[in-house]
Amino acid sequence: MRKHLLAVAVAATLAGTSFGARADALSDLFTQGHVDGQLRAYYFTRSYDTSAVPDASAFSGAALINMTSGSLNGFSLGASFVTANSFGTQSGTPAKIDSTLMGINDSVSALGQAYVQYKNEWMMLRGGYQYLNTPWLGQSDSRVIPASYNAVSAVFKPAKGWDVYALRSFDWKSRTSGGYYADNLYYPATFNGDAMYGGLGGLPATAHQSNGAWALGTSYGVDGFKGQAWYYNFLDFARMGYLEGSYTFKTGTGFDPFVGAQYVDESGSGNNFLVTNHTALFGVAGSRVKSSVWGVTGGVIIPHGRIDLGYNKVGSESGAVGGGAIISPYTAAYATDPLYTTSMIRGLVEMGPGHAWKAKVTYNVLQNFQVIAAYAKYTTQYRGNSHDVYLDLIYNLDGYLKGLTLRNRWERSSGGWNLNPGNKPFTYNRVMISYAF
Numbered sequence: 478m479r480k481h482l483l484a485v486a487v488a489a490t491l492a493g494t495s496f497g498a499r500a501d502a503l504s505d506l507f508t509q510g511h512v513d514g515q516l517r518a519y520y521f522t523r524s525y526d527t528s529a530v531p532d533a534s535a536f537s538g539a540a541l542i543n544m545t546s547g548s549l550n551g552f553s554l555g556a557s558f559v560t561a562n563s564f565g566t567q568s569g570t571p572a573k574i575d576s577t578l579m580g581i582n583d584s585v586s587a588l589g590q591a592y593v594q595y596k597n598e599w600m601m602l603r604g605g606y607q608y609l610n611t612p613w614l615g616q617s618d619s620r621v622i623p624a625s626y627n628a629v630s631a632v633f634k635p636a637k638g639w640d641v642y643a644l645r646s647f648d649w650k651s652r653t654s655g656g657y658y659a660d661n662l663y664y665p666a667t668f669n670g671d672a673m674y675g676g677l678g679g680l681p682a683t684a685h686q687s688n689g690a691w692a693l694g695t696s697y698g699v700d701g702f703k704g705q706a707w708y709y710n711f712l713d714f715a716r717m718g719y720l721e722g723s724y725t726f727k728t729g730t731g732f733d734p735f736v737g738a739q740y741v742d743e744s745g746s747g748n749n750f751l752v753t754n755h756t757a758l759f760g761v762a763g764s765r766v767k768s769s770v771w772g773v774t775g776g777v778i779i780p781h782g783r784i785d786l787g788y789n790k791v792g793s794e795s796g797a798v799g800g801g802a803i804i805s806p807y808t809a810a811y812a813t814d815p816l817y818t819t820s821m822i823r824g825l826v827e828m829g830p831g832h833a834w835k836a837k838v839t840y841n842v843l844q845n846f847q848v849i850a851a852y853a854k855y856t857t858q859y860r861g862n863s864h865d866v867y868l869d870l871i872y873n874l875d876g877y878l879k880g881l882t883l884r885n886r887w888e889r890s891s892g893g894w895n896l897n898p899g900n901k902p903f904t905y906n907r908v909m910i911s912y913a914f
Contacts, residue, residue: 509547513914516540517621520908521575527899535575536566539621541589551597557590557608559622576666577675579621580653585672587655589625601632606657609644612719613709613805614692617813620652624807627657628689642694642707649689649807651676659686661806663714663751677809677827679756687750688712690806701725701735715745715766715804721815725778733778739789739817741770743804751798758799759829759859766804767797770825774817782840787817790832791825793858800858801830820853820865821888822905828896831857837867847871855893863893884909 516539523533539561546554562584568574574581592605608616608625616623628646635641648657651673660668662676664684694707704722711717723737745766747753755762772789794801803826808814814826818833825833837851849869856862867888874881886907890897897903 511545512542514540514542516912518910519578519621521578522906523575524904525898526901530898531573533573533575535563535578537561537563537579537621541622551595553594555590555592555594556588559589560586561621577620580672580674582672585653585655587650589623599634604629611642611692611694612707612815613717614646614690614807615813617652617808617811619813622652624652625650638698640696645691647689661687662809662811663806675810679758680750680754684750684754701727711804711806713750714806715743718742731780735776735778737774739772741768741803743768751804756798758802761800761859763798764796767794768801768803770803772817782838785837788834789816789818789825791830793830799829818853821867821886822865822890828855828857828860831855845873845875860896861892861894863890863896865890880913882911
């Protein structure tokens with residue numbers, strides 16, 4: 478049996494460790510806790526400039542409730558409950574449902590977190606269902622409920638500004654799933670009963686289950702410098718090295734230029750699920766996994782905003798799966814990877830080898846009103862040339878309505894081959910209302 482609900486076993490260990498503790502200290506574990514969360518109401522619409530595919534939409538209300546206990550000798554417990562409901566608004570025609578929001582059912586509920594934790598000033602250890610926050614293995618929280626993982630994780634703090642990370646994940650819960658499954662975004666939707674909608678797919682329903690992933694990483698920040706380095710082993714899929722660094726020149730004038738760079742290197746032998754299942758990403762199968770990616774960014778922080786310019790290139794690799802495609806089991810088709818040029822709808826992970834550039838302006842028009850506008854251009858080997866135009870309006874209320882956010886994300890994708898239905902433009906609009914408490 479796989480390591481489901483690891484938190485239960487570790488919690489039992491905690492109980493044994495705490496035996497004999499003073500009654501008042503044990504009471505604090507449960508009485509000195511904290512509850513917070515978020516209420517969400519999202520309405521997504523997909524509009525296609527072709528009659529071959531019907532437009533799609535979805536509405537969902539959701540609640541995310543987080544609970545943490547008090548601490549006993551550094552030990553504590555945490556849990557998060559997530560639930561989403563369409564309130565009967567889902568179309569009776571599946572093709573007209575934007576299934577990426579919460580799937581095609583009327584409701585989905587799950588334990589987003591259920592963990593035991595040990596923490597002191599130098600380290601934090603956590604085991605069980607939990608949210609992860611790493612560049613290529615994270616929450617992908619752009620729908621009503623985030624992704625979460627059955628994992629063991631650790632953070633060490635050797636010095637100020639320096640963190641060291643280690644984790645091993647076993648199963649995961651996608652953004653539309655009600656439970657934890659041994660798969661990832663290259664598996665088909667409903668694999669082994671998992672309602673995992675919105676992935677890239679490619680593997681057959683007969684593929685072996687995923688064995689999860691492990692990762693080691695470190696980050697460091699001092700003055701204007703920020704840097705991080707990661708090694709991921711997506712078991713039976715790819716081994717990835719990731720480097721990123723940036724520097725902000727603090728001038729004291731209100732105009733602070735910045736530069737940054739990132740690099741990804743991936744490899745994997747023929748003993749690989751994508752290879753053994755002859756998976757043709759972007760129409761290209763391969764005998765190995767091999768990908769090389771680099772990127773640069775630059776811009777300036779200005780009063781009330783910032784301007785960003787980014788560039789990425791994914792090299793072509795003969796004989797590799799997807800011709801050198803980036804293998805990203807937990808972001809593919811989610812468009813939540815850390816590349817500088819990824820748009821709201823997709824990026825180079827979803828389009829394969831090629832290059833892209835992106836310009837973005839973020840500006841606070843009023844104290845609580847932010848506008849983000851972006852343009853991205855993609856030139857790719859297997860999906861042709863395309864471009865995305867993006868507009869994001871965010872209003873954070875204050876006073877008695879503090880915690881309430883009104884947001885509208887809009888993006889229009891044009892051009893390319895086999896990207897949008899009928900090779901016609903595709904417009905995606907996301908109305909997002911949330912209240913944090």
